[in-house]
Amino acid sequence: MKVYFIGAGPGDPELLTLKARRVIGQCPVCLYAGSLVPPEVVACAPEGARVLDTAPMTLEETHAEILAARDRGEDVARVHSGDPSLYGAIAEQIRLLKRDGIEYAIIPGVPAWAAAAAALGQELTIPEVAQSVVLTRVSMKSTGMPEGETLENFARTGATLAIHLGVRALLDIERRLTPFYGADCPVVVAYRVGWPDQKLIRGTLSDIREKVRAEKITRTALILVGPALGEVDGFRDSALYDPASPHVLRPRATTRSG
Secondary structure, rough: OEEEEOOEEEOOHHHHOOHHHHHHOOOEEEEOOOOOHHHHOOOOOOOOOOEEOOOOOOHHHHHHHHHHHHHOOOEEEEOOOOOOOOOOHHHHHHHHHOOEEEEEEEEEOHHHHHHHHHOOOOOOEEEOOOOOOOEEEEEOOOOOOOOOHHHHHHHHHOEEEEOOOOOOHHHHHHHHHHHHHHHOOOEEEEEEEOOOOOEEEEEEOOHHHHHHHHOOOOEEEEEEEEHHHOOOOOOOOHHHHHOOEOOOOEEEOOOOOO
């Protein structure tokens, strides 16, 4: 048997990859993170499959389900939100699988930051404005951050920040980022991206906290911060399509004569 860690995307069942849908549809056991993955995503599980919401379960309990599936010779679809490589809590699950000699594979999914950018209808990297995206989080009640991985250190680069698990720490985020980005720096809080009740709240470091409070949002939100999120005018075009910037697939610029 094999355990498949599957990225379900941000919530929209239509953002499942074809491979993810196929594998869920053939696994007799489906364990999904119901706090972040809607039931519609795993509705493609085969008839009679054992489908369990793992939100109220411990690591040991979910692993016990996998061990029982192994004893029956049944593959398991372990469905996580977004892409499992980012805050998917799969490392500790993989450690147990390796301990018990259970084969596994990972199927990537659409991450929340990419879905949020699509919903906003904009690019997160703009030439000479921001060319990097930093994916990070704040500690709060989660495990601590490694030394050096601070918001201040990331902010010094001027990159677009995608801050997970931090909507309850907006005041702290504002205080720590304002010295680097300025109070007027654009901020977007993307709530439940891909779900029917999705909300995209635009503001600045100085006012986003009040706007989020007015919407009564306390969880399941991604915070995007950076100058690329604003109305940027006058930026240069990318060199990708510039006729004056040849590359391996367009070795030299062509001109037409009248």
